[in-house]
Amino acid sequence: RKEVEQDPGPFNVPEGATVAFNCTYSNSASQSFFWYRQDCRKEPKLLMSVYSSGNEDGRFTAQLNRASQYISLLIRDSKLSDSATYLCVVNTPNDYKLSFGAGTTVTVRA
Amino acid sequence: EPEVTQTPSHQVTQMGQEVILRCVPISNHLYFYWYRQILGQKVEFLVSFYNNEISEKSEIFDDQFSVERPDGSNFTLKIRSTKLEDSAMYFCASPPDRLPDGYTFGSGTRLTVV
Numbered sequence: 678r679k680e681v682e683q684d685p686g687p688f689n690v691p692e693g694a695t696v697a698f699n700c701t702y703s704n705s706a707s708q709s710f711f712w713y714r715q716d717c718r719k720e721p722k723l724l725m726s727v728y729s730s731g732n733e734d735g736r737f738t739a740q741l742n743r744a745s746q747y748i749s750l751l752i753r754d755s756k757l758s759d760s761a762t763y764l765c766v767v768n769t770p771n772d773y774k775l776s777f778g779a780g781t782t783v784t785v786r787a
Numbered sequence: 788e789p790e791v792t793q794t795p796s797h798q799v800t801q802m803g804q805e806v807i808l809r810c811v812p813i814s815n816h817l818y819f820y821w822y823r824q825i826l827g828q829k830v831e832f833l834v835s836f837y838n839n840e841i842s843e844k845s846e847i848f849d850d851q852f853s854v855e856r857p858d859g860s861n862f863t864l865k866i867r868s869t870k871l872e873d874s875a876m877y878f879c880a881s882p883p884d885r886l887p888d889g890y891t892f893g894s895g896t897r898l899t900v901v
Binding site: 764 | 820828829830831832835843876878880887888889891892893894897
């Protein structure tokens with residue numbers, strides 16, 4: 678089983694739509710969870726950390742379900758600038774090493 | 788916002804040649820990481836470096852790879868004899884002061900082996 682698995686998409690949505698996608702992780706002892714955004718041939722950039730109670734940052738909402746070992750990201754009122762690949766990233770217990778999912782591609786069309 | 792700086796941004800090299808990729812992490816950070824991303828694939832861990840020593844390395848990080856800290860602020864990733872399959876984006880990363888803050892990645896070096 679892969680350490681981090683994501684729905685690859687692509688999700689092709691119109692501006693203003695809501696899009697949501699999930700990620701699952703295999704190590705139940707994982708401690709920290711992140712969503713990163715990556716544009717083509719660029720570095721990953723932190724979108725938001727995911728807290729166990731769920732958290733929101735503007736149009737972005739992240740949820741964590743430790744029992745089922747999945748993380749979700751929801752984007753409301755999609756903008757053209759939200760078009761990117763979203764990476765689910767999990768911290769390996771006992772060190773700072775990160776495990777990445779393969780990414781979910783989102784394309785927002787006018 | 789603190790930055791992680793990588794040079795060069797793009798390097799083209801012939802198979803079998805040595806390449807050195809450079810990174811200046813966020814200052815005063817003792818931990819430091821190299822990751823790799825082959826085009827179209829996920830980001831993969833290569834090696835972590837703590838206090839001037841390798842603390843962990845992946846299966847990818849074989850004898851062709853080495854990492855050094857030649858001076859107080861710079862880190863290098865050296866590939867001794869490049870192969871075609873080494874073509875990838877190489878990112879260095881500094882960890883956060885607090886884990887929930889997330890890591891900061893450099894802008895990457897795109898290595899093309901021909």
